[in-house]
Amino acid sequence: MLKPFKHIGIGVAFSPNLKANIYEATRLSLFFESKLYLIHVGERSQEKEETLKTILAPFVKNNLNYELVFQTGKPVDVILSATEKHQIDLLILGAVQRENFLKYYLGSIARKITRNAKCAILLLIKPSVERIQCEHVVVNGLKDPKTKQTITAAFYVSKQLGANRITIVEEIGQEELTVKIDDDKSLRKATIAKERLSLREDSRVKSILDGIPTTYKNNITIKTQPIFGKRGYSIGHYAQVARADLLVMNAPNKMSFLDRLFPHDIEHILTELPTDVLIIQ
């Protein structure tokens, strides 16, 4: 049931961030022992190839397996088609930083790709040339068929990256809590109802955890955290507060125009990236 990342893809544009982006991607390819595809939207040229090769040179001696893909067309289409063609199962995208603010969001192209891609997607907020150790991974524990796959992937990734702490966040929507708080009596009822919901969610997540091979769980501190709040948003907020290094989330279900107008679930995260985000299909 675990799909390891065999092919990793990254879109390359010749921007100031180029080196940092490629460094991050190559490091990941080495950690996951997968092949790296560098996809560039545009004409192939000697000069571009040279630039990329010089950047990649230090990694080649570590047995980096890579391929350069050049294709012209609309960026979104090119990247999506290349992803399918090369059977890429992890696509890396970079975020944009809001000027003068320590806030990151996803550009419109990256957002379109995220919505339509069929593979896992890693959104990087601050790619760096130097490696930064990933310590703490936060993953969603939503009640959803995809969650089991996502949590397993989180453990797999933590293992490969050497993270030693995983927090599973169970977001419980306000609508699940049927008691309205008016006075002391209803407050007491609501508190009991909340306790019950938390216990229920905890045991659900426990059963998912039981299905995860122990080799992945060794040396990792596992914590669960129930949160009553807006789905998709509060987990991002939590990841920020808990200073997580990676947030692993379910891919969104099919969305209509209205869903985008009234953002929910993952759309919140895309407008306000709290940390690196990995979206699992």
Next chain:
Amino acid sequence: MSPKKNNIKQFLIGLPKNIFSGFVVSLIALPLGLGLAMASDAPPIAGIITAIVGGILVSILGGSHVTITGPGNGLVGVLLVVITTLGINDAYAAIIFSGGLLVLLGFLRMGKLADFFPSSAIQGMLAAIGLIILGKQFHIMLANKINRPQIIDYLLEIPYTINEVLHFREVGLIYAAAIGVLSFLIMVFYPKLRNKYLQMIPAPMWIVILSIGFSYYFEFVAQQPNPIDPIYMLSGIPDMNEIVSKLPRISFVKIGQANFWTSVIALTLIASIESLLSIKAVDKLDPEKRRSNVNKDLKALGLATIGSGFVGGLNVVTVIARSSVNVNNGGSNRSSNFFHAIFLVLFIVLFSTQLARIPLPALMAILVFTGYKLASPDIVKKIFSIGKEQLIIFFVTLIATLKIGLITGISVGVITTFIIHIIINKSFGLFVRNLLKPNVLMYKEKENGDNYYVSVKHFCSFLNFYKLKQKLDAVSEENDVIVDFSLCEFVDHTVMENLNNYQQLFAKRGGNFEVIGLDMHGTDSEHPFALRRILPIPNLLTNLTKRQTTIETLAKDFSLSYDATHDKNVSFLESFIFFKTKQIDHIYNRLSDKDESLNLFDIEFSEGEFIAKEVVRTTMLHIKLEHEIATFTLDREGFLERIYAFAGFKDIPIQNHSDFSKRFYLLGEDADAIKKFFTDELVHFFESNPYYHVESNGSCLLVFGKERLASVKEIKGLLDFGKRLKVAITR
């Protein structure tokens, strides 16, 4: 969870006290009711009817506990306009409809409505209402009735009236004005007289009793007609039969007109705001610490208003002054409100003829005093101490309310506040982008006690305070709550004031409510989010946050010295392995004991550099030891294992303490020395105390809990732990 009490028995035990406090409240409600109704240009009895209907219905149907309902001060301003534009008969129809809207608000759970208004704007509006009451009644109090089209004119003519009074020739008028002045003096000096027997009867009732006594004196002792001019006597008080048999005609003719509906909306808006604010304030006074069901109360108030409108009364609202008198006289449940209504019925049945002996100036003096209290210079002073921009909001709202009207006034206040917020932040986007985002995160921290941790992002102002409030209301007040604003760029005065209310409420009910993460707002311009914080702090000189002032008092209690300033001299920390990969920026809020062996401080350090830089603020304790000990690190869960591995540290098991070894990671280079150092006693100490990260560099200890700033309660815990640890080690 408290056990279920024997409700009926409790109720019967409390009954005599509630009857008594209901009686005392009715003593104030009687003159106030008459006065407020007259100030609104309604027949005086309308005020009493309002209190009777309100008291009976809300006490049966309501959701609050110790509130008193009746005609309200705030509504005088609106009712006056409504009655002048629509006429009294159509005004009753408007009152009935506004009651219907209130019921609707209750069903829509709009008890949070009052939270959407900036507190300075509400203050401004209330002050304007105070001036409206004061301006109009001041002239009657001095027996110089005038009629002016504009409310402002009444205020401007106050000097002329005073001049007029000084030149009165007619004896009737002189007596009337003298009674007015005397009554006003009673209102002013009554609170200053601390006589047990005098205080038994509230000041307004003293005025009523004295003025009725005055009239009887002339009738029976002096055998003369009452010297006060008859125009300045209270008139038109019907007896009970008349009230019941002659219900007022209610006209629904103007229902199609626009100004009918603006009246309805104004009445609803002000009635709900006044009631909600009063309920909130009275909840703080409740000796039994109950929480009011505001939505249920709104429905009850609405129904009572409908009923009151049909029998010739005004809007029923929750009133703060009478409620506080109720609490002070031992009122403990809604029955006191019921009895206050019953006593009013008795007064009307028994004494309705005597009421005609009350001179108008006496009644109006009570109102002038209420008006003055609403618009007193103290309020302006308080608002100025909070900030100049609050004063702008206050005065803009006040003037707009006086000049144009209540709805326009409060709207102008809201808009002004918003514009000022935009100017202060130099950003419109901050508000627009984040207004609809669910910016509040609350969860129960699992380790180290059941704290509720609340983190607020982006901005928190009157616009989105209801989101924070909703979370906070879901916590019962005996818990510990920590509100963290470190991710929040802007916090406004309305929020700070409301949080202060929560703080008081939690403190009263045995909980603990703390605000952290505001220390770096405001003046610290190094911070990229450095904007300004707006805190209701009295001392503008030091500009300390609430947390800092609490730490300051804590320092005094524990006889420690306190220094809030940033200290860049942090070399004493660098020998700790924890900081090997971290860049310490500065320490601040430093608490130290006399010989500087115990140092507690907030610290700001960063991990990584440039774009990967992450700034962390936390609270740590540094202990200087008297003699050398082994170098070690004690940590739970082993988060830091890897870092320490670099330094050649490894996990050291302690013999015969497998549980300790399982729960803690004990790391260090010199395993033998550490094993020798960790005696049975020390192991027991760590096992039986809350978890902290403890690190020794040989001569000093570093102790800390979470990777965020500690609340004051947590600081106390840390200090205590450190002191006992020092004793355990040196032993």
